[in-house]
Amino acid sequence: MIVIPAIDLRDGRCVRLRQGRSDQETVFSEDPVATAVSWTRLGAGRLHVVDLDGAFAGEPRQTALVAKIVAAVSPVPVQMGGGLRDLEAVGLALETGARWAIVGTRAALDPEFLREVCRTWPARVIVAVDGRGSRVAVRGWTEVTSETVIDVGTRARNAAAAALLYTDVTRDGTGIGPNVDETARLARAVAVPVLASGGVARLDDLRRLAEVPGVEGCVVGHALYTGAIDLTEALRELAK
Numbered sequence: 001m002i003v004i005p006a007i008d009l010r011d012g013r014c015v016r017l018r019q020g021r022s023d024q025e026t027v028f029s030e031d032p033v034a035t036a037v038s039w040t041r042l043g044a045g046r047l048h049v050v051d052l053d054g055a056f057a058g059e060p061r062q063t064a065l066v067a068k069i070v071a072a073v074s075p076v077p078v079q080m081g082g083g084l085r086d087l088e089a090v091g092l093a094l095e096t097g098a099r100w101a102i103v104g105t106r107a108a109l110d111p112e113f114l115r116e117v118c119r120t121w122p123a124r125v126i127v128a129v130d131g132r133g134s135r136v137a138v139r140g141w142t143e144v145t146s147e148t149v150i151d152v153g154t155r156a157r158n159a160a161a162a163a164l165l166y167t168d169v170t171r172d173g174t175g176i177g178p179n180v181d182e183t184a185r186l187a188r189a190v191a192v193p194v195l196a197s198g199g200v201a202r203l204d205d206l207r208r209l210a211e212v213p214g215v216e217g218c219v220v221g222h223a224l225y226t227g228a229i230d231l232t233e234a235l236r237e238l239a240k
Contacts, residue, residue: 202223
């Protein structure tokens with residue numbers, strides 16, 4: 001299982017939000033490009049970049065900055081999300097040089113869009129499945145639908161998405177530990193590579209996720225920035 005450092009962009013800075021709330025922001029860096037480079041120098045084999053301004057606006061806002069990050073860390077691949085709710089937005093994300101585009105709300109609400117975007121960019125679309133437990137959360141995690149994460153995951157599998165990014169939004173940025181049970185349930189049900197996210201706070205959390213069949217990576221943010229998890233140590237431990 002790979003460890004994927006998260007770089008969340010807001011107003012040109014690298015920040016972390018607690019449970020996706022814009023009023024609970026911690027700024028970790030004024031220079032996201034330098035931050036991205038530092039993670040790759042420590043051994044990160046992939047980066048997770050989110051345009052938070054785009055996520056709140058519903059359309060990309062930080063593509064120029066993302067392009068700078070992608071160029072600075074090449075050849076390390078980048079997955080980018082945030083506000084990618086139509087084909088044009090996904091195209092803009094991939095034009096930054098990002099290897100994968102992450103689609104969330106629109107993919108969860110519109111099966112036809114999900115099929116079309118995966119057909120247009122084969123193997124380059126990651127579907128973000130955000131949930132409060134088993135139920136899908138959308139629109140910046142402010143609304144919970146009747147859909148389950150497995151419902152969306154199944155559609156993503158049928159559309160040939162490259163991977164699923166599952167986040168239990170009640171845990172994101174909290175440090176209380178990931179929802180291993182729900183992550184495992186999703187991975188068993190859909191047989192698509194799963195990237196876990198949300199709540200990871202210690203090396204043991206990564207060990208537990210690494211034991212789940214089908215979980216190929218874990219996005220980690222707050223714990224890396226605070227030093228609760230040392231990236232070099234984590235990579236060495238998971239390589240055993």
